[in-house]
Every structure is written in C-alpha cells, then in structure tokens.
Amino acid sequence: MTDRQAFGEITVRVAGLSTRRGDNILFRGLDFEISGGEALALRGPNGAGKTTLLLTLAGLIAPEAGQITFDGADSEGAPVLHFCGHQNAVKARLSVHENLNFWAVLNGRTGSAVAAALERVGLGDIAAIDAGHLSAGQGKRLALARLLVSHRPIWLLDEPMAALDSAGDQLIGALLDEHLEGGGLVIAATHDDLPLGDAACGRVLRLGNHS
Structure with a gap:
C-alpha cells in the first residue's frame, strides 16, 4: 500500500450474472471486474436493472445465475461494503x-x-x-x-447526486476522490457523470433491458 492507501487490495469480480424481476430478465451473462482505486458508473434507462445490480452485489437480492466474489476481503468476515440507496x-x-x-x-x-x-x-x-x-x-x-x-472499502451508491446542488456535487466528488485514493472502490447507479478528479479512474457499464 502507498502512504495514502487506507485499504488493502480488493477486487470485485462478477461472472455470468443474471437477474430477473418477476418474469422479466433484467440482464444475463453480465461480466465485469473492478479493483481498488476505480469507480464504475452504472448507466441505462429506468428499469434496466441498475438498482437491482447494486442490491445483488450487496447480497440483498439473490441472482438468477452467476457468481460474485470479493477478492482480498477480510477472511474473518468483517463487513467490506456500504450500500447507500x-x-x-x-x-x-x-x-x-x-x-x-x-x-x-x-x-x-x-x-x-x-x-x-x-x-x-x-x-x-x-x-x-x-x-x-x-x-x-x-x-x-x-x-x-x-x-x-x-x-469500508466498497461503496455501492444509488443515485448519489440526487437532490444535491453544485456545492453538494463538489462535496461528493471530493469524498469519492479521497475514497479512491485510499484504495477503495465505488460502484454507482447514476444518470449523471460522476464528479471524479483527473487522477481518478472512472469507467461506465451500460445496462439495457432484456426480454
């Protein structure tokens, strides 16, 4: 770890993930990987499954299929994530x-x-x-x-900038940058661009509806 890192190395790996709402498949065969220092923005239309994906990552919804692993998590089972709905x-x-x-x-x-x-x-x-x-x-x-x-190293955020003014956007941008610089990671469902600093690593995952 660097002097600024607060967390050990951690990676979230998602393989072949499928979820449904009722009779509708929201997404199937979803694969991605994100490590400390990275932010992943979940984008897509309403109903695409952004919130459902966060809830599934948080363990609050069981997936239809696939696997989620948290590599580098505390072997003694200490909590590693925050879900902010x-x-x-x-x-x-x-x-x-x-x-x-x-x-x-x-x-x-x-x-x-x-x-x-x-x-x-x-x-x-x-x-x-x-x-x-x-x-x-x-x-x-x-x-x-x-x-x-x-x-906790993993932040799962659902529309974190909703209801915030420009000063609030600057605040959350600073919080995200500090968290990423400390080795944390962020997965956020958002219709907006995450207000990350130039040094932060930001990625986008687009979800769509599947029948």
Whole structure:
C-alpha cells in the first residue's frame, strides 16, 4: 500500500450474472471486474436493472445465475461494503447527530467521529435539529455521512447526486476522490457523470433491458 492507501487490495469480480424481476430478465451473462482505486458508473434507462445490480452485489437480492466474489476481503468476515440507496433512511424525529450516531453504532465506529463526519458533509452547525426539518439535499448529505463513520472499502451508491446542488456535487466528488485514493472502490447507479478528479479512474457499464 502507498502512504495514502487506507485499504488493502480488493477486487470485485462478477461472472455470468443474471437477474430477473418477476418474469422479466433484467440482464444475463453480465461480466465485469473492478479493483481498488476505480469507480464504475452504472448507466441505462429506468428499469434496466441498475438498482437491482447494486442490491445483488450487496447480497440483498439473490441472482438468477452467476457468481460474485470479493477478492482480498477480510477472511474473518468483517463487513467490506456500504450500500447507500436512493432513499436516505433518515429518522425524522431523531436529531441529525442522533441519526448518524445510530448508523455508527449499527455499522461499527471504524471511521470518523460523528461530529467530524457531520462537519465534513456541511451539517455540523445543524447537528442538534430534528432530521425531519432537513431539505432533500441536506438529507442526502446526512446519508453520505454514513460512509465516513464506518470504514469500508466498497461503496455501492444509488443515485448519489440526487437532490444535491453544485456545492453538494463538489462535496461528493471530493469524498469519492479521497475514497479512491485510499484504495477503495465505488460502484454507482447514476444518470449523471460522476464528479471524479483527473487522477481518478472512472469507467461506465451500460445496462439495457432484456426480454
């Protein structure tokens, strides 16, 4: 590892992957490989299977066929990935700080302190207010802060830039660059270009509908 790497070498390998929704095959025979330091943008029309692929990679949906392997993952079974869905999973009656603290307890306090993570995403000044008062963009920032309080090399992100303004796009670009520079990897379903720095390695996988 280099001085800037926070993670050991890890690679996600997908071979012959097929998934369905009801009677419809979303994709079949999907093959790709992505390693630390790389970002993969999943593109395609609505219904192409972008979110389903993320859920399958996260182990939340069983594939119809094929194999997913995480080479370099902790042999003792420590969690290696974050799944951040398009819904922010914010509890409205808890404060901003309490929301993030809940996720830190649930996922493990292996990253930044809660207060530091909230400062990083621009919510430090409103940590005490109820999360139900947040705007859509602030709710997305709170969801992104979960990536910082628990240290995991694989980020699976569903529309990570939804509801963010230009400053939010710059924030997520910085977070992605830092994660990739540390040896992490990112797979993101997005209709937008990922805001990666010039040094980051970005790729695109296009999904289409299959009958």
